[in-house]
Every structure is written in structure tokens, then in C-alpha cells.
Amino acid sequence: MMDEYSIDHQRRLKRIQQKMEEWNLAVYLGSRLRTLSYVGDVFCPWRSFIIIPQEGEPIIYTFIIDAERVRDESWLDDVRGFGPLGGGHQLDVLTDAITDCLTGGKAKIGVELGLSNYLPEGYLTTEEYNYLTKKLPYAEFINSIDIIDEISMFKESGEINRFRKASEIVDLGHKAVLEGLEIGMTETEIAGLADYAMRKAGSEWAWSFTGGNEIASGYRTSYPMGACTPATRRPIYAGEPLMVDLHAMYKLALGDHAHNYLISPVSRTQKMHAKYFLETITRVLDLYAPGMTPAEIADNIMDWADLRGFAQYLVPGFEHGIGLMGDEWRIGMNDGPLPYWTNPDHIYKENMMLICAMQYMAPEDHVGFRYEGPIVITKKGCEVLPKTPLEVTVLS
């Protein structure tokens, strides 16, 4: 049934297969989580593979205990399990499936090779690659990540609507935190408070591998250059900052939004930092538009903050990539000066998405703030999907 969240899977597949033809690939072996999500439109939490033939529909292979669930939820009919069984080992089934796509064993096979700071990226492992090249000696293996990365860079309307919905859910999580927050609650309790509200609203998962919902209180908000704070059992105290970074998933689209609090009594220093933070994030969001690049935005903000005397409080980068589950961190193609990292000269275009991210930390004052929010590049600027206000909320 088509709805506002629908994705044209066949069109998506056709574009991939057209690219495969341009690359002269007989088959594409996808192993990255982002590729499974993008093509299969299904959550594959276990090691999984997708075999995309030059013509016809792909086959997903996943761990046998999850194969039927994946088949039930994917638009693809052909989902098969692998496991510790004779003939069912993942390398055996992959070899067979790839062989079925080759003519006389001689052909080019697209594979996904690389490295990442993002743990569950899912590139082919050395063991997998060595086995396949040994079993298919006449085939040529080509790193083909550019095919998926290029096509998935631009989001279609159904996909953007999913992200809007995920952000709506995260806004509800923030509302629940604001309503339920009490002095003495632990960070893990706050994470759970938000998660319950988001689950009630339909979130499938607090998807981030950084511990789900990230909560930081007190000095933990201000780790130098730190922007990763899995919730701990630390209670929150009066007079402290609190950072609430929530993650929700809706049909594989990812909500990711951080909101900040100061719990009274609030010091003048804390107020000053909150003012700098608000001014900076407002300026950052104003800068996102077609034609801008990560480097231009960073240079602009850091020069501006330097003139005002608080550049030292900022992580000098203001974004990370985002896409359907498994697509996080690198923005755009792997074409930058540092392999597999975001190209600082990546040019933003309409319908690209990213997480606008800003980390402000003043460790000497035990205070820090974070902003994260998915944005869509529009014709003239950007659409910020979460609606929770940017201002630091003061709680009395």
C-alpha cells in the first residue's frame, strides 16, 4: 500500500542496475548495513549480504534465525538464511549465489571494501574477501561502493517524510524528558524516560551505537572535543548542565536530536556559554544551503567565533552524514583527501540530508552543550526537521 512514507523500490533497483551496467558488473555483492537498508528497505541487525544481479531481483542472505522476519518485512521476496550447517555457511551460499550470476566464471563482481570510524559499517572482511577470490579465481572483484553512495546521497520524498516522522518522535521524547525530569534522576533513567515516550510513538529503536540515547550531566557535558556520551548511572544535580541527545528510528529513517538544559541555580558563566552556544548554532543552521561545503561552513563559524573569543569551545566540524539505518558519518562520496572520510569540499545540493552537529564544551567551567538535528538541503537553504527549540532550557 502506497503512503507518504513509500519508497519506489523498483526505480531504486533499476538505477543501481543501470550503474552496474555502466561499470560492467555482472553482480553486486552488498555487505554494508546501509546497502541492505537502502536496497532491501529492511533492518538487518545480523551480518547480512545482498546479491544484486545485473537483471532481476536481489537476494538477501542473513543469519538463519532472522531470515523469515527479514523476508516478512522486506519488499524483496527472496530472503535466505545462512548458518552453521553443511552447505549453509555464509561463504558457501554466497559463492553459489554469485556463481549463478556469472557466465563461465569470468566476470566483474562489485564488492564493498573500505574502512570506517563507524563500527557497524559492514565492509567485506578480509576473510570473506580472501575466500571469495579463492573460490572464484576467474572473476574480477571491483570495489563498487560509489554506486550505492552516489544514488543514496539524494533523498526521495518518501524517505524524507520518514526522517520528518523520526524527528517528530524525537521531539516527543524531549517533551517527555521535560515533563518528567527530576533532580536526582540518573542519566540512564532519563534515557529510558525518553525512550518509553518515543517507543510509544512508534520508534523502532534508539538506533545509535553510542549507547542509544546519549545523556550527559555536569562535567560530562564538557569532555574536550567530546561528542559521545552514553548514559551512565550518574544522578543529575542542581546547578549543573544536562545534555539530552535522543535517537529514534522510523522505517529505517533516523531521528537524532540533542537538546540542552541548565538546572538552576544557573551561574553567569553558564548563561554566557549558553548564549554563545545559541548564537553559534543559529548561525550554523543559517549557513546550510546548496553550494556550501563542510569546509566553508567550518571556516566561517570558526573565524566568526574566534573574533568573538570562543572558538576554543567548539569542535571545528558542524555535521555528519545520515541516511537509512547503517548510513552514518561520512557525507557524500569517498572522494576526499583523507580516504573514507567526508570530503571537506563536498558541495551540498538540494535533497541531500545531513545531521547538523555542533559540540560546544568549556571543560574549565564544567559546562558543555550539543546540537544535532537532521536537515534537508532545500532550494535556498535547509529544512530543520526537529522542532524542539534551539535555546538552552533553564529548569528551576
Added chain:
Amino acid sequence: MSEKQKKLSYLSQEWLDEVIVQIKANLSAEDMKNVSSSMKNVYKNCPDKKIHYLYFKFEKGLLTEALVGTDKDEVVSRSSEFQIHGDYETFALISQAKLGARSALMRNQIKLKGNMVKALRLASVVDRLNKIIATVPTEF
């Protein structure tokens, strides 16, 4: 066929004929969970150095076709939902119900081609079939 009767040569046509009789007499559609499927065992490292095949087809739990033979026989051309590859010795143990099919799969002693999920669901049914096969006096 009683115990006193002569043993039939494993994978011979006579042996298969008796297997069919025993299956039809002792395995109901209900016993076979009304399954519709087909399987072909591919025997490697056989005593006669040939590759042997054993094929069964069930429809709604009832045996509708069974074939045995080597590369030159009709059985080769039969496509099947499941193909199971293994050594003669391993299959011989399975056919005597001395080794379970699932156990052999888990030890990589036989290799299955086909839908693993369905295969595992059918493993108990296959074991039931093998227990019937094991009742046929057989010379290996």
C-alpha cells in the same frame, strides 16, 4: 520383507522398490506433515567410484516419485527443492538411522543446497523418512 530375507544392495533399484513399499505402508501424509517438497541426495566417493543419486518427491505428505541411479540415469535430470551432497559413507549411516540428517548438517558432513529455513523445519520429517529406510535390510 522379513529379517530372514536377503539383503538388498544399497542404492539399487530393488532396494528403492522396497523403500517405496515401506514408505507407503508406514508413513502417512500426517507423519510427513503433509509436506510438498523434493530432495536429491548426491553421493560422492562411492565404492564403485561413480556418483550416485537418490531422489524423493512428496506431495501433500505422500510419496509421488522416487528415483535412484547414476550420471546416466533419469534421476540426474530431476530438479529438486533441496540437494544434499555428501560422501557415500555418511549417507549410508543416515540411511541406517545411525546418524541424524540434522547432526550431519551441523558437522558439515553433508552440504545442503536450498532454503535453509525450510530445510531445518523439515529435518524431523526427513529423520522420520530415514528411520523407515533403515528398516529395509540393506547391504552397504
